[in-house]
Amino acid sequence: xxxxxxxxxxxxxxxxxxxxxxxxxxxxxxxxxxxxxxxxxxxxxxxxxxxxxxxxxxxxxxxxxxxxxxxxxxxxxxxxxxxxxxxxxxxxxxxxxxxxxxxxxxxxxxxxxxxxxxxxxxxxxxxxxxxxxxxxxxxxxxxxxxxxxxxxxxxxxxxxxxxxxxxxxxxxxxxxxxxxxxxxxxxxxxxxxxxxxxxxxxxxxxxxxxxxxxxxxxxxxxxxxxxxxxxxxxxxxxxxxxxxxxxxxxxxxxxxxxxxxxxxxxx
Amino acid sequence: xxxxxxxxxxxxxxxxxxxxxxxxxxxxxxxxxxxxxxxxxxxxxxxxxxxxxxxxxxxxxxxxxxxxxxxxxxxxxxxxxxxxxxxxxxxxxxxxxxxxxxxxxxxxxxxxxxxxxxxxxxxxxxxxxxxxxxxxxxxxxxxxxxxxxxxxxxxxxxxxxxxxxxxxxxxxxxxxxxxxxxxxxxxxxxxxxxxxxxxxxxxxxxxxxxxxxxxxxxxxxxxxxxxxxxxxxxxxxxxxxxxxxxxxxxxxxxxxxxxxxxxxxxx
Numbered sequence: 001x002x003x004x005x006x007x008x009x010x011x012x013x014x015x016x017x018x019x020x021x022x023x024x025x026x027x028x029x030x031x032x033x034x035x036x037x038x039x040x041x042x043x044x045x046x047x048x049x050x051x052x053x054x055x056x057x058x059x060x061x062x063x064x065x066x067x068x069x070x071x072x073x074x075x076x077x078x079x080x081x082x083x084x085x086x087x088x089x090x091x092x093x094x095x096x097x098x099x100x101x102x103x104x105x106x107x108x109x110x111x112x113x114x115x116x117x118x119x120x121x122x123x124x125x126x127x128x129x130x131x132x133x134x135x136x137x138x139x140x141x142x143x144x145x146x147x148x149x150x151x152x153x154x155x156x157x158x159x160x161x162x163x164x165x166x167x168x169x170x171x172x173x174x175x176x177x178x179x180x181x182x183x184x185x186x187x188x189x190x191x192x193x194x195x196x197x198x199x200x201x202x203x204x205x206x207x208x209x210x211x212x213x214x215x216x217x218x219x220x221x222x223x224x225x226x227x228x229x230x231x232x233x234x235x236x237x238x239x240x241x242x243x244x245x246x247x248x249x250x251x252x253x254x255x256x257x258x259x260x261x262x263x264x265x266x267x
Numbered sequence: 268x269x270x271x272x273x274x275x276x277x278x279x280x281x282x283x284x285x286x287x288x289x290x291x292x293x294x295x296x297x298x299x300x301x302x303x304x305x306x307x308x309x310x311x312x313x314x315x316x317x318x319x320x321x322x323x324x325x326x327x328x329x330x331x332x333x334x335x336x337x338x339x340x341x342x343x344x345x346x347x348x349x350x351x352x353x354x355x356x357x358x359x360x361x362x363x364x365x366x367x368x369x370x371x372x373x374x375x376x377x378x379x380x381x382x383x384x385x386x387x388x389x390x391x392x393x394x395x396x397x398x399x400x401x402x403x404x405x406x407x408x409x410x411x412x413x414x415x416x417x418x419x420x421x422x423x424x425x426x427x428x429x430x431x432x433x434x435x436x437x438x439x440x441x442x443x444x445x446x447x448x449x450x451x452x453x454x455x456x457x458x459x460x461x462x463x464x465x466x467x468x469x470x471x472x473x474x475x476x477x478x479x480x481x482x483x484x485x486x487x488x489x490x491x492x493x494x495x496x497x498x499x500x501x502x503x504x505x506x507x508x509x510x511x512x513x514x515x516x517x518x519x520x521x522x523x524x525x526x527x528x529x530x531x532x533x534x
Contacts, residue, residue, distance in 0.1 A: 068362050095335050
């Protein structure tokens, strides 16, 4: 075993990045103080060699705990719960924990790619379209993952069509449908049961984005269980301390971030 | 909490399926007795409505524990270690456990798609090419996942080219390179450190397949650390009880399976 839990936590994150929002929420729920290093993804700071020493994949977020680099938001969530057992964010029951991991995986594999289309169209396209071919090549040469690099080229020169964006919204409506069904069948307050968990944390940035793109989905008359869940979730002090605000505002490169960045929950 | 660990374990699995091999290995390492239900994927048994009641995704493996259905081999591995804490297959240290999850994810996202091309070319294509268009539509209508269905159509009518297969082999060589580097840098016996873990289990079916496709990769003169790791891994009683044999033999629809199927390790 390594040294005792505790010590320094440094979070490298984007204010509007969905994966970063998940980790800020997890840190806030566990009431862990951390040093905040915002990375401006619209200025390509996550592709810079300095940041790639922290996350070689050039993605946000990354967490550094006592000098150890940790990547991938879902695994950072599990890590935090294992390194800091107080205020658990995973159910104790193995069956519920298995269900939690299926939720986290659905978010990463299905809902993240859908929301990225909307987010990048809004934020990356207007910037990248202004770059010359030479500038584009130069800026994107730093992106380690070939699929990701291709996605940036696409965003620069060939933005998503209205049909593609509508298809992405339909996928995100599928998340609300999946949540409504789960909450109805189980008749329990959180996605995996009685315990608020990483499953609830994982879907949060996506539900927040649906609230902006298609607010009727969160109307009690349409999806009563999910609407109730959302009201209870957004009332949590942890949610409020996680700074999961309006996407368009937080994606602004001039967004200053909250004034206090190193201690999400004081209570 | 649910009832105490123990009770009945039923494994639905394919003898040659990489994900099934991982779960058989995990069960054997933990010395858990289970009832074996082989599913013949070349006879489309995993797409049949009866099996889709157990795994709605129509994929092997699935584990049923005291009536609870568990899917996704990586998450089944974590589940087994949480429901049955004896003989752990995850490191206790949170940093090593985080590294374990990155290995498991690389296997699922990068190496599984590469090995599937070789495996399906050998097993699915010769069967599916004989079906008429009407038979193909009828058989594939049961596949729930559209990408998976598309993959079956492709295998039936448009098998992978030599270049595509060589590219897949190159990806698999990348696994050996990644292992050799990890084992060299850490100078420890297993992928995540001193503890044999789900990381080692996850890569096993893929290393076994490389042993068939490109045996020079496991030569001590080429990759000494990985060759040594493979020798120690295959000597484990758990590996031997997991029935991870020659792919081509176990993919044969007439493969009878081992005679004793319900108790992998007697010691």
